[in-house]
Amino acid sequence: MEKKYVYLFNEGDANMRNLLGGKGANLAEMSKLGMPVPNGFTITTEACNKYYEDDEVINDEIKAQIMEYLAKLEEETGKKFGDAENPLLVSVRSGARASMPGMMDTILNLGINDVVAETIAEKSGNPRFAYDSYRRFIQMFADVVKGLSKKRFEEIIDELKAERGIKDDLELTADDMKTLVERFKEFYRTGLGEDFPTDPKQQMMEAIEAVFRSWNNDRAIYYRRMNDIPGDWGTAVNVQMMVFGNMGEDCGTGVAFTRNPATGENKLYGEFLMNAQGEDVVAGVRTPKKIDQLKEVSPTAYDQFVDICSKLENHYKNMQDMEFTIENGKLFMLQTRNGKRTAQAALKIACDMVDEGLINTDEALMMVEPQQLDSLLHPMFDADALAAAEAVTSALPASPGAGSGQIVFSAEEAKEEAEKGKKVILVRLETSPEDIEGMAVSQGILTVRGGMTSHAAVVARGMGACCVSGAGDIEMHDDEGYFVIGDKKFNRGDWISIDGSTGNVYGEAIKTVPATISGDFERFMKWADDRRRLKIRTNADTPRDAAQAVAFGAEGIGLVRTEHMFFEGDKIKAIREMIVAKTDDQMKAALDKLEPMQQKDFEGIYEAMEGRPVTIRYLDPPLHEFVPTNPDDIKELAREMNIGEDELNQVISNLHEVNPMMGHRGSRLAVSNPGIAKMQTAAVIKAALNVNKAHPEWNIVPEIMLPLIGDLAELKYVKKIVTTTADEIIKEAGSDMKYHVGTMIEVPRAALLADEIAKEAEFFSFGTNDLTQLTFGFSRDDAGKFLPQYYSAKIYENDPFARLDQNGVGKLVEMAANLGRQTRPDIKLGVCGEHGGDPASIHFVDKMGLNYVSCSPYRVPIARLAAAQATIENEK
């Protein structure tokens, strides 16, 4: 049987969203519910996919079906394309499975040509309306279908206004509009070397194809990547009879929400304009009226609309966002969809609807986007202040929140100025571990280089500090105390503002409003906690971060990156002494200095976590990360260390690696240098013993995690160093404290041999960052250069470092989880990479049946909700 690629509105319903797109399915559903919807038909998403399969051609089969349905539409409406008596005009709109507002193309008033325009002029008695519609159509068609510059059309209008000596578009007469139509057609002809098509069928077919094409325009691809919408969904196309809100004073158009999308208040919220088309509401030439006022202007339509609103909300069990048009006093519904809302509104609506008995708590949980919660946890720009500001550049939204402060160029400067009580934004080419303290005191961090998982981004997210990264437009002259964007120069001390949720950078101070967590939040999160199966831990390296994460609901720490502590105070000095040590005695002396400092670090964390589990990962990065790189710093360090500069340079040069990501790091450091693992073990065990003494009720059981393990023998070797040291200390202390030793699974080989590794590992924590790097062969630090080209070429749709690659990396995770359980059925499994805070990745992790995810403190609430949603969905 022939495949059905086209559906009349009255053939579909809301369940057919995948096939008909959101808009098409909802138009069909409203038709089904007997609501007034202008007739039309939907060309399916499958037709779109077929179009791409066929190398961007609409095949004859689909074309024939479209023609067949056009005929049906003409029959239903009694109007005909190009008819001199009763011409059919249609809109052609995209409509994907998920709402992608503004990303794809729309064409209105399709079907007009000279004959039709004249007919409309006559029938409506409004020639200006007729020719205005005509010129708008030409303009829109030329732009959307043919890619002709919009600008030139505006110039033609300006030229005519100049000729006519008028300023306002409204002063243009019907004849002027006719002139514009002629001039537009002329420009179309010269610009494209062909006449503007007069055959409405041709117009329609070209428009449909343009909509298909727009599925893969750059901004749609970008939007999909940001919103996690697969490229193979495709878009449907809706062809719908036009109704006109601009045919007279008993006409109008508007948009409305069933509840307030900003606050969540349960009250109809919206705007309308009489005698206007949709684009006029958006354009803001005239000020729209509040929806309540429609009652006075068009009481019948209003009452009908209110009734429909209530029915739709009850029907969809969600707040609705609707478009309507009133044509000669008659109401038409053009769209309904679940409305976008602020996080605050989302929580209120969810809680209210539960209270109203409209939905149950599971439905409430599914109603809120986990990512949205983020905005509740960070300061944001004041909306009015923001509206008045203009971005000077835009880069990656690396860590959410908003910050405003004076420019500083180094961590030292940041600390100095912050101590004076100033607010600062730290602007750097890129950050390094040495910058951590300076980052902590800044209102935000702006970097020229680096992606979403650069050092700056990762650390900022951990701190909850806002960060914009990869701002390549910035020309840095930090040595001279300024930077340049385009033709604007920004000096040290100038005010700038950055929005880590959008990536925007502003060249001025913008007022911020603090984070606000409402009562709905606690109630809602409790539902999530009751529902989720996954435990949520956090990645935290300091007592402060740990406490913050607990406040956000973390149930433990899944990853303490011990090296992040190494840059504080005297520790870095001792680390460097260790690195330059030439004899065993020097090495031991340096480690002896470090041990009590590390112990204190761990005690602080154990205290902050009050008995919750804490997984401590041993030293992971290559040692060259701890030595300075610029000649002055090296000179200074040589003096401090009391060794020759040449000698130090030799040490540093010996540490150099061609591919440091795959170099001498992780447990490889423990193999070559067991003293480090011994020292860290002593620090962990002593800290736990001490804190247990003060708080016996906490009963801390240390979890020691060995990084970058690739073989059972390697794990055994390092584990033995750990257990020998730990057992001796515990015995000496006369304690019977238990502890666990586990491993990161971050090297593909460890995943492949997880059954063997599990013989010695009591738990696995998937380090999905490194696992992603090695599985793809992508250097996280370098992939930024070529990944954008992969997005454009539609090879990859998501940054695999932000969203877990379920096909490839996920296959390894699944394999490792299964193999691990085969050997050790009760093995504890978690994820501690950046993906631990990503809802889609959490969904996958839940499906794999792992025990927990660990994410940065500020993502804990997101993870809690995402985990609850995963439980609900995976139960289905």
Place this chain on the structure above:
Amino acid sequence: MEKKYVYLFNEGDANMRNLLGGKGANLAEMSKLGMPVPNGFTITTEACNKYYEDDEVINDEIKAQIMEYLAKLEEETGKKFGDAENPLLVSVRSGARASMPGMMDTILNLGINDVVAETIAEKSGNPRFAYDSYRRFIQMFADVVKGLSKKRFEEIIDELKAERGIKDDLELTADDMKTLVERFKEFYRTGLGEDFPTDPKQQMMEAIEAVFRSWNNDRAIYYRRMNDIPGDWGTAVNVQMMVFGNMGEDCGTGVAFTRNPATGENKLYGEFLMNAQGEDVVAGVRTPKKIDQLKEVSPTAYDQFVDICSKLENHYKNMQDMEFTIENGKLFMLQTRNGKRTAQAALKIACDMVDEGLINTDEALMMVEPQQLDSLLHPMFDADALAAAEAVTSALPASPGAGSGQIVFSAEEAKEEAEKGKKVILVRLETSPEDIEGMAVSQGILTVRGGMTSHAAVVARGMGACCVSGAGDIEMHDDEGYFVIGDKKFNRGDWISIDGSTGNVYGEAIKTVPATISGDFERFMKWADDRRRLKIRTNADTPRDAAQAVAFGAEGIGLVRTEHMFFEGDKIKAIREMIVAKTDDQMKAALDKLEPMQQKDFEGIYEAMEGRPVTIRYLDPPLHEFVPTNPDDIKELAREMNIGEDELNQVISNLHEVNPMMGHRGSRLAVSNPGIAKMQTAAVIKAALNVNKAHPEWNIVPEIMLPLIGDLAELKYVKKIVTTTADEIIKEAGSDMKYHVGTMIEVPRAALLADEIAKEAEFFSFGTNDLTQLTFGFSRDDAGKFLPQYYSAKIYENDPFARLDQNGVGKLVEMAANLGRQTRPDIKLGVCGEHGGDPASIHFVDKMGLNYVSCSPYRVPIARLAAAQATIENEK
């Protein structure tokens, strides 16, 4: 039932080699055959493994069994440990499954104490012999079991000789020997703080433990790694009654081979000494006699020995290497094993034995070590000249063969001097692609840095040039025209010699002898070709290499690294123009220059291969490999390119990557820069069309291989560039030439998703170098720093870049092969990494059922034989 850890010689046989070790199994076999073997027992390899499992303790169960078997031995021999009448003396020797000559420890004369020495002195009537044996035992025991310095014992002897005013050991009297015994015991006491053990049982138990321990001494670990012997095999220990070749003139000892191990001649070959112990033969104090002469000295023993030799060779169907001792005219066999032999001898023996009807051709094929063939293909040092030379340093045997020449420090110098007819050795810190021409004209390459898979090593093996790499002892002052090893200075123009088969470097000219391939070789390789299932291809980048590989039996090219051609002549200039191109026109101009040059390259290769299949891989390395790094070269290039130095520096700095191995390379270059893939496609297709025109009978079908693919969409994208370009050219040429497009599998993700990739890939070639890097997370360039520690710690036994890691990487290969075949049952599968020339890896590849391996030209014969052996073994 209790496990049996000890076997009397008469309880075992040759099939129990895994349990009893080679020596033990063969002693048992000879016993069984009724040959005269001194009684003894073997402690199994399982006891050794148990010893390590128990943290290096011999447990009570094993101890008890040893004591039980000692009692049996005492009963069999009628002698007793420590007995004043008839004392039992034993040797304690290691014996692993595979022969590891000299790697582990041996103790002779065990059982002597003061009482026993006196008894022996009396019974033998030879007190000097008795006390000489005693002092030797103390010395050996102290060294092997207790690790006491051998040197001090030699000093004590020298001191006594000085006191006595004598020079020759032979002048030492029985009383002198007694004095030495006392002084040795005294030194033992002060050195170790304990008395020399007088209880023979204690002596034995400590000796056994020392042998177990010696399984893991550094040289044994190194030997195992070099010879591919697993560490978990363990060693057996043989405790055997001593017989003495040094008790008088009717005593003697010797070693012999059933055939000549140097030439293979079928004639008994060996040496003996009368009135001597084994170590005297080795020490070279007296000159041993030819084995024939034994006929005159001890005719009965000789006849018996000749008879035994013949029986043993017939029994083992292999040339035997035997040790014997004659005690008072009676012959004792102390060992037999398959004899080591030169490659030439190995081939002759294998062919002769087939002709003699002793073995069939399969057995002949299994008899020759594939690696050995290598020595037939390269020049070698003249054996006598080599014996007279002393190495100044030793490093990695990176590419086999021997070379002698005058020192040069740059590729240019090498070319200049070679043109003058001089022989040169190129000495470099490390080589880069720019050095290729200089390498080609040198007698050998010596590098300070880099491992077995460094650039120098890989390229040299490809060329068949000898190379020693990673000679870290060299202190390089190439700018000043010299280098230093220890206290020796070597100037430009000085003669040195390097042995790429051993890694030795000599500070002088040494005569070399050219490669010689005998008639046996052709005959033998024909058997291999008839037997093997795997096809053997070669990795070759030039017509010269290709022709060489064909001469060695290659059936095609599995890997043309197109980038290796880029450094010749004008090509590098055009490449650099492409890299610095700022506009599409500049880019096109550069590519237009390159295309005919590449086409000519490919035509040369197609012609050399005369219709054999050729797989051409597209540009793989990151572009920064093609730009200079030092300021002078950059300045020159800027001038050549006619661009600013700053601008060029900017281009170069933009190309910099943190982890280039995982960076912008492979097909990622084709995605960002389709012009390169188009140019290479045009060159391949036009070359094939041209050569097909001249040689229609060859019917070349180009095989285009895309590197570093990680996703189906990526492959599709790049393949489309290829097919669009290729189809157009083929159509224009009016040809119907076919071509294949396939992919490297070298990124773990490609292996995991091989079922998808196979939808578009017509063949897979496993790039096991990169696959190993990414699966382990080991940077090949950096792992050299920590891998040695992994060997010492017994975590890894082999360099995973030399020997395919079957557990981890192999699992991915197997998975990918299965998934690929699932989608495309007839998919062609091969390996083109370095492992393609490694026999153990070839064995694995054969087991996986892949179609071919591809290796460097000089490894083709090795691969042919290894593949035949794999077929034979895998059929079992």
